[in-house]
Amino acid sequence: MIGIVSRLFAREPVLSDARPGDARALAALHGASFHRGWSDGEFERLLFDRNIVAHRAVAGRSLIGFIVSRVVLEEAEILSIAVASPRRGSGLARQLLDINLRRLAGLGARSVFLEVDESNVPALRLYRRAGFREVGRRKAYYPAGHGSAALILRRDLV
Numbered sequence: 001m002i003g004i005v006s007r008l009f010a011r012e013p014v015l016s017d018a019r020p021g022d023a024r025a026l027a028a029l030h031g032a033s034f035h036r037g038w039s040d041g042e043f044e045r046l047l048f049d050r051n052i053v054a055h056r057a058v059a060g061r062s063l064i065g066f067i068v069s070r071v072v073l074e075e076a077e078i079l080s081i082a083v084a085s086p087r088r089g090s091g092l093a094r095q096l097l098d099i100n101l102r103r104l105a106g107l108g109a110r111s112v113f114l115e116v117d118e119s120n121v122p123a124l125r126l127y128r129r130a131g132f133r134e135v136g137r138r139k140a141y142y143p144a145g146h147g148s149a150a151l152i153l154r155r156d157l158v
């Protein structure tokens with residue numbers, strides 16, 4: 001009982017696996033964080049997919065962050081990560097990335113790729129500090145970012 005009460009009122013984020021039942025909350029946070037949102041159904045399909053590795057951060061009853069990646073044999077890709085705007089800048093994305101990368105490594109992934117808008121400073125800082133390095137670039141990829149390029153980043157897992 002005390003456990004339930006403290007979880008309901010906890011302000012500290014609790015990180016755990018995301019499940020299909022989280023689809024709606026993930027879609028809402030994704031929609032608030034990106035120019036093109038993904039629907040509840042898209043998230044539900046992803047969260048049922050056996051190759052998807054998804055984690056969530058919850059504070060009290062609110063979803064305040066998530067990360068979704070896909071792993072196929074030795075290669076993985078981070079598909080999306082977002083933190084609710086009032087909770088940004090306190091290291092939550094770094095925690096989500098760490099837990100997700102550890103799981104990917106445990107599943108046998110040896111390298112992880114992702115794509116990021118070159119103008120997305122917080123995301124670039126997050127990924128660079130986590131050891132991702134640029135391996136490619138697609139020019140004028142993001143119309144919403146005034147034609148900024150997409151950077152392809154890679155990190156090897158050892």
Ligand SMILES: CC(C)(COP(=O)(O)OP(=O)(O)OC[C@H]1O[C@@H](n2cnc3c(N)ncnc32)[C@H](O)[C@@H]1OP(=O)(O)O)[C@@H](O)C(=O)NCCC(=O)NCCS
Nearest residue numbers: 033081082083088089090091092093094116122123125126
């Ligand atoms: C990118 C995002 C997930 C980072 O979440 P976060 O919880 O704020 O990140 P963290 O607190 O773990 O900080 C990660 C790094 O970003 C930096 N950072 C955070 N907010 C920043 C800001 N507004 N401006 C510049 N740097 C910022 C932090 O200082 C940290 O870098 P450091 O370790 O070199 O100091 C969050 O900004 C977000 O949800 N953005 C919208 C969705 C998005 O763009 N996702 C990434 C798509 S590839």
